[in-house]
Amino acid sequence: MPAQRPPSPRAARPNFTPGYGIERRLTKEMLAWPAVQRALAKSRNYWIVTASGDGAPHAAPVWGLWFDGSLCFSTDPNSRKGRNLAANPRLVVHLESGDDAVILTGRAERITDPKLLNRFARAYKRKYAFRPNTDDPNGAFFRLRLASALAWKERNFPKSASKWSF
Numbered sequence: 721m722p723a724q725r726p727p728s729p730r731a732a733r734p735n736f737t738p739g740y741g742i743e744r745r746l747t748k749e750m751l752a753w754p755a756v757q758r759a760l761a762k763s764r765n766y767w768i769v770t771a772s773g774d775g776a777p778h779a780a781p782v783w784g785l786w787f788d789g790s791l792c793f794s795t796d797p798n799s800r801k802g803r804n805l806a807a808n809p810r811l812v813v814h815l816e817s818g819d820d821a822v823i824l825t826g827r828a829e830r831i832t833d834p835k836l837l838n839r840f841a842r843a844y845k846r847k848y849a850f851r852p853n854t855d856d857p858n859g860a861f862f863r864l865r866l867a868s869a870l871a872w873k874e875r876n877f878p879k880s881a882s883k884w885s886f
Contacts, residue, residue: 729753729884734870742878749879756871756882759815759822760786766793769812770804770828778804781816785843790864791824792831792840794852797860811864819874824866826886831861 731750736742765781772778778800784793791813795801805811805828813824831837837854840861845851852859872881 729866729869729886732883732885734872734881734883736878736881740878740881742881747879749876750882751871751873751880753869753884756822756869756884757786757789759820759871760791760824763815765816766791767814767816768793768801769814770801771808771810772800772804773807775808783844783848785840785847787840787843787863788836790866792861792863794859794861796858798858802860805860805862813864821870821872821874823870824864825869826867827865828862829865831863837861 731746731753733742733744733746733750763786764783766784767779767781769777769779780801782793782795782801784791795805797803797806809827809829811826811828815822831840834854841851841854852861854861866886868886869884870882872878
């Protein structure tokens with residue numbers, strides 16, 4: 721898969737139930753997408769949620785990179801995460817903080833392009849002081865094809881609640 725940048729996101733307000741008090745109109749208190757991208761790039765751990773072919777959910781932390789406008793990570797294709805993604809590529813990702821929430825949804829795609837894998841491995845080494853072996857058959861590398869993102873700051877919720885569609 722060649723390096724691709726996702727389309728520019730369309731900002732909106734999350735469609736939560738009325739009890740959350742989220743206004744429908746866009747406001748200046750909403751988060752900016754570049755600030756969310758900085759949080760994604762800075763994060764050390766990413767919680768990914770996969771589901772098996774029969775729908776059984778599985779949540780697990782992974783190391784990864786905010787790379788070329790999407791989250792990239794690796795896992796053993798025989799791990800529960802890897803088997804789930806092979807059966808059902810839908811994916812939810814969230815950062816560790818519930819106070820500075822970032823939640824991504826989309827589909828996982830295998831990264832197979834050697835040039836992209838090499839760039840990923842170099843960037844991964846800079847971040848984690850470990851270079852993944854991109855030639856290892858026990859490794860699978862994935863990119864999240866974004867569908868939507870939600871983010872908010874708890875200290876300014878519901879005013880900061882923001883949604884982006886891709």
